[in-house]
Amino acid sequence: MTALLEMRNITKTFPGVKALDNVSLSVREGEIHAICGENGAGKSTLMKVLSGVYPTGSYDGEIHYDGGTAAFRGIRDSEDRGIIIIHQELALVPLLSIAENIFLGNECAKGGVIDWPETFRLTEGLLAKVGLREAPGTKVDSLGVGKQQLVEIAKALSKNVRLLILDEPTAALSESDSQALLELLLELKAQGVTSIIISHKLNEVRRVADSVTVIRDGATISTIDARGGDLTEDRIVRDMVGRDMAHRYPERERRAGETMFELKNWNVWHPEHADRQVIEDLSMNVRAGEVVGIAGLMGSGRTELAMSVFGRSYGRKISGQVLLRGQRADVSTVDRAIGAGLAYVTEDRKTLGLILEETIRRNTVLANLGAVARRGVVDESRETEVAEDYRRTLRIRTPSVFQKVMNLSGGNQQKVVLAKWLFTEPDVLILDEPTRGIDVGAKYEIYSIINELSAAGKAVIMISSEMPELLGMCDRIYVMNEGSFVGELTADEASQEAIMSLIVRE
Amino acid sequence: MEQTEQASTGIGIGAYIAKHIREYGLLFALIAIMLFFQIVTGGVLLRPVNITNLFLQNSYIIIMALGMLMVIVAGHIDLSVGSVMGFVGALAAVMIVRWDLPVFVAMIACLACGAAIGAAQGYFVAYWKIPSFIVTLAGMLVFRGLSLWLLAGQSVGPFPPSFQSLANGFIPDLFGVGKPNVLALAVGVVTVLILLWLGLRTRARNARYGIEDEPFGLFVLRNAIVAAALLFVTWKLAWFRGLPNVMLSMVILTVVYVFITERTTLGRRVYAVGGNAKAAKLSGIRTERLTFLTFVNMGFLAALGGLVYAARLNTATPKAGFAVELDVIAAVFIGGASMAGGSGKIVGAVVGAFIMGVMNNGMSILGIGIDYQQVIKGLVLLAAVFFDVYNKNKEA
Incomplete structure (x- = not known):
């Protein structure tokens, strides 16, 4: 097979930073090529060079594509040559239909008048190709993330894609949606579409990739060919972090104390559809020093459960009891829940967890501002000391706590969210997807922090879509499906198969 | 730690100004505009009597800009302040001139009335989530109408000297x-x-x-x-x-609001709500209550502005406060606040108000017609915000 794409010695500098240093990438025609690397390694920058977001001339090096040199001045240029990027944050217009989204900017029109029958006919064909059974007129905002991802791919197919680039395509997807997406990639490959996939999920990479390029600190570390047989997760991790990571989950001494948190007969109804019950008669308990996982597919109600407990931030007609150390607790508003000793680290740190325009310092004290104030006046020295403390203990990588959090990497932002909640001195921490979208090294650090918390006698509830993470971290796992728990497994009983079979059995 | 020290010592004056161009730009713009008018008015601008006038003429704008800054930082807007100001001025005239109420009692009643108006509007914005643009647009019409009704379309005055001294003393x-x-x-x-x-x-x-x-x-x-x-x-x-009395109250108010916005938990939380309301709410901040309070505060300051304005003119007219909300909002945006909420400073808003004031005053001295004045003020507003956006894009 010949190379469809050859990027040679790409160097891209930003003021003061060399983002890419002599990176080379070679993608064969018809293969699935994975790019792995920690956050900030330069993967996205490389893809932006490729797609023309950084126009020709703003970087050094050459790009050979499809038998010629490529000098893209913008995304339109690269799209014309069949290079399509699907970004991590999906770029669909929520209030438009699937068909309108697919042909947005590329409408089937004669003289500016849209030919709707033709549009719908073409859309149906594309949807069949990606295996999405939805009417072309369905509004995108009524679809789940997994289906939206498929719409993005259908949109790429409509543009006669030759090289499909997917940036973290499964980061927000459930296990089954991820599987479906990977199947689709393999199918597209069979039809001759070449793909580049950027992913943190190494088991997926191993499953679909024909070769893997690892990038670290803006340089190519290795290109591994799957056909050679030496494509193992350990090998990739070693190249990514530059050291051997024998243990992906830090060791923890398991020791559970008294029952700290209890939920009894919890019921929640949907905030808009009054007849839809989201959480049904659910009960659970967590002991001090215990890490308890909640497994389940996207949409099983895990986040809704957590948010309804945390100050009724979700849902209506909530009934049931919350007990802390055996006492009934008032968690009816967020500040009461915080006062009672609850903390909820959201799955969506950018829109629900942080004030991006504010500094690390201000974000750190936000949920417990009273503790650094006297009679309503903020003591800024005390505030700075607190933020500095957490910067050190959580190893937040930043020049100073006066940086805006939007300038931090995902892993460091997540640490700021954790710092905010640790400063409220909670007894019970609910962590919703605590390692989503952060790199391997930072994940390990977050796991270590979780272990320290449980060692300090906190009760930790961990919601995650990544089953290996739950298996590696939790003492006990509740399996959730359609608003109720369908099983409870101890660490010894739990396995991916056991969890999946509980979900599927329902 | 090493990095921190590097950052604090290794930066030159030019680089520092470039980084903080917005703050310095605002100060330089004010100075430049003053120098310009000082020269073209042949020195009239900075005569003692005119400096006094500058403060008297702009006091009510500055007073209301303090409240507007907090409303805008919280992510909202208040279009009704001009009408509320006119209405409260009219109310004061009716109470003092027609009903012969003691000045002090009337003033307290007027301020309370302003706060109540703010509370009514804030209630719909905060607890019913009706966009503030709509609620206060309604308020703008309602209170414009009510002040016409209250004054029966006529000017009411003059006020007793004790009331006048609020502005002219x-x-x-x-x-x-x-x-x-x-x-x-x-x-x-x-x-x-x-x-x-x-x-x-x-x-x-x-x-x-x-x-x-x-x-x-x-x-x-x-x-x-x-x-x-x-x-x-x-x-x-x-x-x-x-x-002037009014200068003293303006300075005190400015200091108080700088303190509130920068040093108190209340102020911090308003910025948090404007920066990311959902995140603030999930951090235990009572976002609705804060939004409500910023509108109460705005109503109170609009009432104060109305009293000062009526006292200065020594009469309440149905036209009072007409289109003033636009000057107030413009002052806040010239001062660097962001429409999206979460950022902006009291000092910026005050300087912004002075820039508007100096331009109003200077152009009036020059005898420039109201038509051109509006055009020029509009262009200055656009230029200031463009400068903001341009710098932000350059950063990114």
Whole structure:
């Protein structure tokens, strides 16, 4: 097979930073090529060079594509040559239909008048190709993330894609949606579409990739060919972090104390559809020093459960009891829940967890501002000391706590969210997807922090879509499906198969 | 730690200004505009009587800009302030002139009425989530209509002298000299010393925590300019009639609101709500209550503005406060606040109001028609915000 794409010695500098240093990438025609690397390694920058977001001339090096040199001045240029990027944050217009989204900017029109029958006919064909059974007129905002991802791919197919680039395509997807997406990639490959996939999920990479390029600190570390047989997760991790990571989950001494948190007969109804019950008669308990996982597919109600407990931030007609150390607790508003000793680290740190325009310092004290104030006046020295403390203990990588959090990497932002909640001195921490979208090294650090918390006698509830993470971290796992728990497994009983079979059995 | 120290010491004056171009730009713009009008008006702008007028004419805009800044930081807008101001002025006239109520009682009632109006609008915005643009647009129409009704379409006045002194009075010279007014000079000198002390204290604290601070040369230069301007203004005022009452209340209010926005938990939380309401709410902040309070505060300050305005004109007219909301909002945006909420400073809003005020005053002295004045003010607003956006894009 010949190379469809050859990027040679790409160097891209930003003021003061060399983002890419002599990176080379070679993608064969018809293969699935994975790019792995920690956050900030330069993967996205490389893809932006490729797609023309950084126009020709703003970087050094050459790009050979499809038998010629490529000098893209913008995304339109690269799209014309069949290079399509699907970004991590999906770029669909929520209030438009699937068909309108697919042909947005590329409408089937004669003289500016849209030919709707033709549009719908073409859309149906594309949807069949990606295996999405939805009417072309369905509004995108009524679809789940997994289906939206498929719409993005259908949109790429409509543009006669030759090289499909997917940036973290499964980061927000459930296990089954991820599987479906990977199947689709393999199918597209069979039809001759070449793909580049950027992913943190190494088991997926191993499953679909024909070769893997690892990038670290803006340089190519290795290109591994799957056909050679030496494509193992350990090998990739070693190249990514530059050291051997024998243990992906830090060791923890398991020791559970008294029952700290209890939920009894919890019921929640949907905030808009009054007849839809989201959480049904659910009960659970967590002991001090215990890490308890909640497994389940996207949409099983895990986040809704957590948010309804945390100050009724979700849902209506909530009934049931919350007990802390055996006492009934008032968690009816967020500040009461915080006062009672609850903390909820959201799955969506950018829109629900942080004030991006504010500094690390201000974000750190936000949920417990009273503790650094006297009679309503903020003591800024005390505030700075607190933020500095957490910067050190959580190893937040930043020049100073006066940086805006939007300038931090995902892993460091997540640490700021954790710092905010640790400063409220909670007894019970609910962590919703605590390692989503952060790199391997930072994940390990977050796991270590979780272990320290449980060692300090906190009760930790961990919601995650990544089953290996739950298996590696939790003492006990509740399996959730359609608003109720369908099983409870101890660490010894739990396995991916056991969890999946509980979900599927329902 | 090493990085921190590097950041705090290794930056030049030029680089620092470039990084903080917005703050310095605003100050320089005000100075440039004043110099420009000083020259083209042949020195009239900075005559003692005109400096006094500048304060008297703009006081109500500045007072309302303080409240508007908080509303805008919280992520909202209040279009009704001009009408509310006119309505409260009318209410004061009816109470004092027609009903002969004591001035003090009428003033308290008017301020309470303003706060109640703010509360009513804030209620719909905060608890019913109706966009503030719509709620206050409704308020703008309602209170414009009510003030017409209250005054039956006529001007009501004049006010007793005790009420007029709210706007037109001067603080007597406690030292008894009169000309120059020693009190005014003393206030100028003391203010400069306090500002210097505060600035040095902040520098010391920044140094302790390794926060990047402005280079010392720039600190000296900036303070020298501010001190010179303050001393100049108080010197001029001292040779006219001393410190206007309204200037004193304006300065006190400004200091209070700087303190509230920068140092209190309340202020911090307003910024948090404007920066990311959902995140603030999930951090235990009662976002609805805060939004409600910013509108109550705005109503109160609009009422105060209305009283000052009526006192200055010595009459309440149905036209009072017409289109004033636009000047107030423009002042806040010229001062660097963001439409999206979460950012903006009290000092910026006050300087923004002065920029508008100096332009109004200067153009009036020059005899430029109201038509051109509007055009020029509009372009200045656009230029200021464009400058903001341009700098932000350059950063990114």
